[in-house]
Amino acid sequence: MNVSAFYMVLIPFLGTTLGAGCVFLMGSQLNIKLQKALTGFAGGVMVAASVWSLLIPAIDEAADLGRFACVPAAVGFLGGIFFLLVLDMVVPHLHQNSDQPEGIHTDLKDSILLVLAVTLHNIPEGMTVGIVIAGWLSGQTMITLSGAMALAIGIAIQNFPEGAIISMPLRTQGLKKSKAFGYGFLSGVVEPIAAVVTLLLANQLLPFLPYLLSFAAGAMIYVVVEELIPEASQGDHSNLATVAFALGFTLMMVLDVALA
16 A cells, blocks of 8 residues: 555544543543534534535546536435435444434443444545545546545544544543543544555446545535534533534635645
């Protein structure tokens, strides 16, 4: 594997690991306002990444279709939405600040279900990184090294609060700091695995690049609408999550355009 590609695969995972490591530096309970801010910020990053790193490149890659260049993006986007919808209904998981598990009934512990909730959308994020890197490595697409790097960094930024949001609440449930960190760490492992698998299948996947890029965008938007926004809006009304969302969106937009 290309050295640059190898590091890019690991960058998002590093974000999750560093976020999970917050359990060693902070108290046993994650401040609710901080949690809302982190969740809103992650949502802003994901929405901006979906637009500038995925949907716009998907339309550009299908430019030879003329006025129908948006069709692959639309089809892929809806495919990503429905794919995550099915996973959400099938895979057992538990959302933050909820005591009602979703998906198929299981007797798994709440700590495992919390990890599965994050793991659920880390898989398409890993696939996203993999297909963008594959597009850059092929030299046959409009995806540049800086563009691929911007996406990897953006997902890493978004993964940082996710890692903290996993490990910190588990600490409040009585888990040791090392074990809480381990769960946060493991929730991110699927990302580099999914990215590497996608890279190994690159030759077969590249012809469908516009569909795959928009598929990833749909999956990420589903996560924002289904999970992050509701979690950031729970409890007392506050504009904190909205401001954090705007900051995350702006940061990712600037990062993507500046490194393009």
